[in-house]
Amino acid sequence: MYNIAVVGCGVVGITSxxxxxxxxxxCTVTIYAHEVSPNTTTDIAGGLWEPYLLQETPEEKVAEWSKTTYDYLLRLWIQGKAGDAGICLQPVTTATDNENYQRPNWLDSTLGHTMMSEGDLMMLSKRYGTELVGGVTFMSFMWEGATLLPFLQKEFIDNGGNIVMKYIEDIEELSGYDVVVNCTGLGANKLMGDTNVKPIRGQIIKVRAPWIFHSFLIDSEKSxxxxxxxxxxxxxxxxxxxxxxxxxDDDKNNILRNCSKLVPSIKSAEIIEHQVGLRPARNKVRLEAEIKRNGDNEVRIVHNYGHGGAGITLSVGCAEEAAKLVEQMLTEKYKSKL
Ligand SMILES: Cc1cc2nc3c(=O)[nH]c(=O)nc-3n(C[C@H](O)[C@H](O)[C@H](O)COP(=O)(O)OP(=O)(O)OC[C@H]3O[C@@H](n4cnc5c(N)ncnc54)[C@H](O)[C@@H]3O)c2cc1C
Incomplete structure (x- = not known):
């Protein structure tokens, strides 16, 4: 029996x-986590499937990982599990003021899309008060962070997995495991000394507005x-x-003002909660294997962190690649006994 440890129980850890x-x-899989749902960054995320704030992560990898997640969500939706898993299928309009806007290649993975016409852009620009130059309406999924985590944790435990609440100070504490999968998000800064991992702060407001069936995202200075x-x-x-x-408070007021321009009925929505989360940003997602040696001690690690504003969008694709890397490391360690 192989023993695998996963550090982190946000969307990246649990899907991995x-x-x-x-x-x-x-194999037996044990998750070590300092915090679990409802106290992770993932719990704060709206869960829109759309690659966002991924810096230099190669476009083809983003398209591949996000497609795997989209296909997985579509499968759950077809199996009738959308309610339990926290999935909503709906149109999403996203527009930008970026002059260099190009049709994103990940649109090919979706159930359908329509690029915004000049007229559409003019209308939305006027309403929002920003000159928008490109955009698209596409069919996407919301995969609500606070619902997906308990849903996936149950599946993990039903499969025989274990969750241990523990802060890992040093990855060598886990050297007894065959492979350790590092899904610590922002925590990788401390755990691995990776100074490329930096927070991008996101403040949001949760409101009750059950009449909204179409989502909007404006990517501009006044986002x-x-x-x-x-x-x-x-x-x-x-x-x-x-x-x-x-x-x-200033962020609160800006959010309410900008969102009311997008959907005016927001003004009458009941406010449930104000929240702030720190996106685990990195110059690019780190998804790779490493053998860390310290004298006779060695730890085989698969890193899977730094998903910025798209951890939910990329989660299932990155998890499958991480699992392949784990399998390769086991094969190397035990010389093809798998
Ligand atoms: C306001 C906001 C809105 C967002 N909206 C979206 C969206 O619409 N769509 C989307 O795809 N993404 C969105 N994101 C981004 C998304 O939330 C993140 O990319 C994602 O949650 C990262 O997941 P993670 O598992 O890497 O990190 P986390 O959810 O932060 O989980 C990290 C885990 O590692 C544990 N950990 C860390 N260090 C240690 C340690 N040393 N020992 C033990 N455990 C440790 C933590 O306790 C936790 O369990 C949003 C983020 C924010 C803040």
């Missing part, structure tokens, strides 16, 4: 743990989004290079 259970025969979900609507948002998790 499940992918390993599904791929590697005869704003309205994401309809199963249990609430998320209004956002900020993207600041800042690590403050305090709710800021």
């Amino acid at each position: 743990a499940l992918a390993i259970q599904n791929r590697v025969k005869k 704003g989004y309205v994401l309809g979900n199963k249990n609430f609507v998320i209004l956002g948002g900020t993207r600041q290079h800042d690590d403050s998790t305090k709710v800021d």
